[in-house]
Amino acid sequence: MRIAILGTRGIPSQYGGFEKCAERIALCLAERGHEVVVYNSHNHANQKVLWNGIRIVHIHDPEFKFGGLGRLIFDYKCMGDLKKQNCDIILQFGYRSSMLWGFKMPRYISLVTNMGGLEWSRSKYGFLSSKLVILAEKLAVYNCDNLISDSLGIQSYLLKKFRKISQYIPYGADIFNDPNEAALEKFKVLRFKFDLFIGSLEVENSLEIILDGVVKAQADRDFLVVGNCLTKNGKILTNKYKKYANIKFLGGIYDEKELNNLRYFSNLYFHGQTLGKASPLLLEAMGCRSLISANDNIFNRSILGNDALYFQTVEDITQQMKAAYRENPEHNHYLNNNAFKIKNYYSWKNIGERYEQYFYDIMKNNFSNHHDSV
Secondary structure, three states: EEEEEEEEOOOOOOHHHHHHHHHHHHHHHHHHEEEEEEEOOOOOOOOOOEEEEEEEEEEEHHHHHHHHHHHHHHHHHHHHHHHHHHOOOEEEEOOOOOHHHHHHHHOOOOOEEOOOHHHHOOOOOOOOHHHHHHHHHHHHHHHHHHEEOOOOHHHHHHHHHHHHOEEEEEEEEEEOOOOHHHHHHHHOOOOOOEOOOOOOOOOOOOOHHHHHHHHHHHHOOOOEEEEOOOOHHHHHHHHHHOOOHHHHEEEEEHHHHHHHHHHHOOOOEEEEEOOOOOOOHHOOOOOOOEEEEEEEEOOHHHOOOOOEEEEEOHHHHHHHHHHOOOOHHHHHHHHHHHHHHHHHOOOOHHHHHHHHHHHHHHHHHHHHHHHOOO
C-alpha cells in the first residue's frame, strides 16, 4: 500500500501525542514494506526528504506568523498536495480543518481519521472556538467512513452521539529497560524521593487539584512538574505555587531518555487527563514501571484497570502523598501488570500492525463494493 499521513507538524516527533503516533505508525508500516509519505512543516528540525525509509514532504507552515490560522493554511496546502501522491490510504490525525478544507480531500482515496479526544472541551477554547470545533468534529464524522478511536470512551461517544462505528486502536508505548540513576543528577533529585507530573499545564489535566493536595500533604519530597509553563494557565499555576520550594516547574523536557528516567525513578507519577483520549503519557509511564495515580474516569480506568491508584479530590492526593511509596512491595503487582499490558497489548509493533490490518480491511471492502456494483 501507499499511505499518506497528515494532520501533525511532522516526524520525528517533537511535540505531542499525534506526532509520536504518526512517527511510530509510519516506521512500522515502512518496515513492513509499505510506501509511506508524511507531511512535515517546512521549519521542522528534520529537513530530510527521506527518513528511515519514509518520504517526507515539506510544506510551508505559517503558524509561526499567524498562529491557529497558519495551521489551517498548512493543512490546506497538505491536502492540495495529496493529488500528486497516488495513495491508497490517507491517514489524518485530528479533524480541525474538516470544516473548511474537507472538499480538498481526493474522493477516490480512502480517508481514515484518528478522531483524538474531546477536543472541543479543552479549556484553551473560548465559547465561539469550542462551537467551531464541535462543528468540525461533526463534519469529520459524517464525511469520513473510516474512523479510529484511540480510547474505548471515544468509541462509545461516537457511537452514542453520531451512531458511527469506529475502529478502536489505542496509542502505543515501549518497555523502558535502560534506567540510569545518574540522569537524576541534572534535576537534583534522588531515586524514589520525588513525585512527578508530566503533561500540558491546562485545566483538563487536573494539575491544580494535584498541587493543592501536594501542598496539604506537606511531604518532605520534591514535586517535579514537566510541561510548558508559558501558557495562560501555566503562568497562573507557577505564580500560585511559587512560594512552595518543593514544587519545581521544570518547563518542557523533550529528551525521551530524561523523561523515562524521571518516570522510572519517581515515587508517585500523577496523570490527571480528563478529556477522553488514551494519553500516550499514561502508556509511557506504564512502560517505565511508574506507580501511577490517575484521575478517576472511564478513559483512564479502561487502560489501567485495577493497577493504579485513583484520585478525584484534593484529599485523595493528600492521602496518597502520605501513604503511597514506590518501594513498597505491595505495589509491585501494579507495576508488573502494567508492564505486561504494554508488552502484550500496547507495544508500538502491535499498534502498527493493527493500523495495517485496518487499512487492508478498508481496501478489501472497497474492492468488494466496487465489484458488487459492476
